[in-house]
Amino acid sequence: MTIMKKSQIAFAICSLMTSHFAIANDGSDVFSLGEIVVSEQTGVKDISIHNTMTEDQIGLVGAKTAADALDYIPGVHTAQSSKGEKFITIQGFEQDKILVLLDGVPYYETNYGQLDLNQIPTSIIAKIEVTKGASSVLYGPNGMGGVVNIITKKGRDGVSGELEASLGQMGQNNESASISLGKNGFSLFATVNHRGRDAMRMSNDYEPVLSGVRDRYGDLPSEMIVEDGGERENSSYDSTNVWVRGGYTNETSEIFASVYNLNTERDLPYNTRDNKVFSDFSSFAEISEYKDSGIDISGLHQVNDSLTLRGLAYYHMHDDSYDSYDTPEKYVKLAVSTYTDYTGGGALFADMNLTNWNRLSVSANYKNDVHKKKNVAYIDLDASHGYERSELNTLSFAAEDTMTFGAFNVVAGIAWHKQTVVENAGIDADSENDDSDTFDPSIGASYTFDSAGMIYGSVGKKTRFATFSQMYDDTGARHDLKPERSTSYTLGWKNNINSTWINNVDLGMFYHDITDKIVEVYIPDPNDPDWDLEVNQNIGTSKFYGIEFSTLSQLSENISLSFDYTYTHARNESEDRESDYFRDIPKNSLTAMLNWHQPTLDIDSNLRIRYRTDILIDVDSDEWESETLTIDMGVRKAFTPQFSAYANLNNILDESHYEGYGQPNEGRSYEVGVKYRF
Numbered sequence: 001m002t003i004m005k006k007s008q009i010a011f012a013i014c015s016l017m018t019s020h021f022a023i024a025n026d027g028s029d030v031f032s033l034g035e036i037v038v039s040e041q042t043g044v045k046d047i048s049i050h051n052t053m054t055e056d057q058i059g060l061v062g063a064k065t066a067a068d069a070l071d072y073i074p075g076v077h078t079a080q081s082s083k084g085e086k087f088i089t090i091q092g093f094e095q096d097k098i099l100v101l102l103d104g105v106p107y108y109e110t111n112y113g114q115l116d117l118n119q120i121p122t123s124i125i126a127k128i129e130v131t132k133g134a135s136s137v138l139y140g141p142n143g144m145g146g147v148v149n150i151i152t153k154k155g156r157d158g159v160s161g162e163l164e165a166s167l168g169q170m171g172q173n174n175e176s177a178s179i180s181l182g183k184n185g186f187s188l189f190a191t192v193n194h195r196g197r198d199a200m201r202m203s204n205d206y207e208p209v210l211s212g213v214r215d216r217y218g219d220l221p222s223e224m225i226v227e228d229g230g231e232r233e234n235s236s237y238d239s240t241n242v243w244v245r246g247g248y249t250n251e252t253s254e255i256f257a258s259v260y261n262l263n264t265e266r267d268l269p270y271n272t273r274d275n276k277v278f279s280d281f282s283s284f285a286e287i288s289e290y291k292d293s294g295i296d297i298s299g300l301h302q303v304n305d306s307l308t309l310r311g312l313a314y315y316h317m318h319d320d321s322y323d324s325y326d327t328p329e330k331y332v333k334l335a336v337s338t339y340t341d342y343t344g345g346g347a348l349f350a351d352m353n354l355t356n357w358n359r360l361s362v363s364a365n366y367k368n369d370v371h372k373k374k375n376v377a378y379i380d381l382d383a384s385h386g387y388e389r390s391e392l393n394t395l396s397f398a399a400e401d402t403m404t405f406g407a408f409n410v411v412a413g414i415a416w417h418k419q420t421v422v423e424n425a426g427i428d429a430d431s432e433n434d435d436s437d438t439f440d441p442s443i444g445a446s447y448t449f450d451s452a453g454m455i456y457g458s459v460g461k462k463t464r465f466a467t468f469s470q471m472y473d474d475t476g477a478r479h480d481l482k483p484e485r486s487t488s489y490t491l492g493w494k495n496n497i498n499s500t501w502i503n504n505v506d507l508g509m510f511y512h513d514i515t516d517k518i519v520e521v522y523i524p525d526p527n528d529p530d531w532d533l534e535v536n537q538n539i540g541t542s543k544f545y546g547i548e549f550s551t552l553s554q555l556s557e558n559i560s561l562s563f564d565y566t567y568t569h570a571r572n573e574s575e576d577r578e579s580d581y582f583r584d585i586p587k588n589s590l591t592a593m594l595n596w597h598q599p600t601l602d603i604d605s606n607l608r609i610r611y612r613t614d615i616l617i618d619v620d621s622d623e624w625e626s627e628t629l630t631i632d633m634g635v636r637k638a639f640t641p642q643f644s645a646y647a648n649l650n651n652i653l654d655e656s657h658y659e660g661y662g663q664p665n666e667g668r669s670y671e672v673g674v675k676y677r678f
Helices: 003-014 055-060 066-070
Strands: 049-054 076-080 086-090 099-102 125-132 147-152 158-168 173-183 186-197 211-215 237-249 253-267 274-277 285-304 307-325 333-355 358-377 385-405 408-424 435-448 454-464 484-496 504-525 528-554 559-572 588-598 603-618 623-638 643-650 658-660 669-677
Touching: 049 055, 055 125, 066 076, 066 086, 066 125, 076 658, 408 454
Parallel strands: 099 147, 211 274
Antiparallel strands: 049 125, 076 086, 125 147, 158 173, 158 669, 173 186, 186 237, 237 253, 253 285, 285 307, 307 333, 333 358, 358 385, 385 408, 408 435, 435 454, 454 484, 484 504, 504 528, 528 559, 559 588, 588 603, 603 623, 623 643, 643 669
């Protein structure tokens, strides 16, 4: 399909669609303690670019995981890593620079600072809040690109539940069951979800390409085809997730505990562009274990009309086993790399109504991160090593004040963050050289007009600390890195318009200035003159700016339309940079949806389109996706108030493109399923 043809298709459809979702969720099963901005206490939503996606909206797009759902939020782009994980970028920032929370609790694995968003099933999600720009300072550092808070369901009064199952091509399947119990303030919500597939079907338009192969032992050719299309090589997947939340609520207090276990086994689809084979590591591999488990406890107590106290405590574990093989056929297992991460911490909040116009929230956050890794090599025994342990602590204090003067609203915040490296691969770190601390101030204001909507603006400083993976080079040597810093500016306008065609308009402009950016550089390996070491240094500067534009309409009682557009200008201004551009950041991103309800037959249907341009796939080869066009559709029929059936057809045009470096997308696919509620 030519560029011109795809552009014409995209804009012909999108010109008909000029709104956002019109179906709302009453929020009765939303776990309210997890709200990121605590809307009763702070006014951060009013001074930032903010988007909400409800449970009904997630169901409309057929999303099965948090990654699927987030791809429909303005300014958010989903891509795939070389490890087969789904991650996001927001306004130019990668996911390790975005604070991802579940019910206000940070979720990530400590080595890379991000978590596979395909691990989180939508069966537990009540809504998703995304705050960009002046996100709250109350929840600690590492939110340069904003905050994503995934708010989960909680039990409701009585007994209710849901059973769902769906099937697709090549063994694709999804099954979930949930139950909700509630009585006299006590509640319980539990869900189990299973997803799997035998393989992923590739587009008929996929064209095999030669992959470079770096084999230090010379057994493989320097170039070879590792993916010839059709059924995606090494792409089986099996995931079982269990989530349980229980709690008690009365007029002044709430306390909840969550226990979860997210467990995945999967093959690793080979990178079609670049692969490497060493004695202790190979990109021809499978993930024999990828498990996240833990417990979260949260509570709230309203002391009086002027003071509310909240608290969070959590302990998370991540286990990751990477099995390396000699060839794509996996004849000989070379090594098994095992990673074990622990994150424990907590936060205390005090929300104070100082006067009828002044509300103050203060917080203290602490977390302890531990990363352990070991490697068992079967061919070269010298490449094996036992567990190497690294540890760091992060401490943060913050205050956020909201002042309201009639239609004028001011929000000011300040946070102090400190990171201390405690242990360096089994060696106690020198505390005099391993401390980093920063101050992050922010201020914003909004003004609401009688009939012209609300204008808002904000500016804030943000901090992101280095992760374990960035601190160490390939030899295990550690490099001291300063925190990355950004200064973010936001200016916008929101308005509810009483018009037949457009009910709501939301326009936001953003600008981010990043300094001390951690970038990868290559230096000669002192032990091997023919090889380079990859190390990270604070030598980067970059600038991101752009606009987000959304409209919301309800054209009739049964028809709604949507249109979201984001323009992102992301430039690398570092000295000696390889490229002026960054990977996986579309310059133009457009999402449009048409939703229609047929009341006589009680059928809901929707048409969804995503169109993106100018996405850099690889810096070294300067490979780009000039544009991608994905059109999906879904139909849902309710036979009774309890029983419904649905079908989704994705990538109708069977377009082939890359979702990340060496990671081609899934071709045309279908899904049929049933859901029963009781």
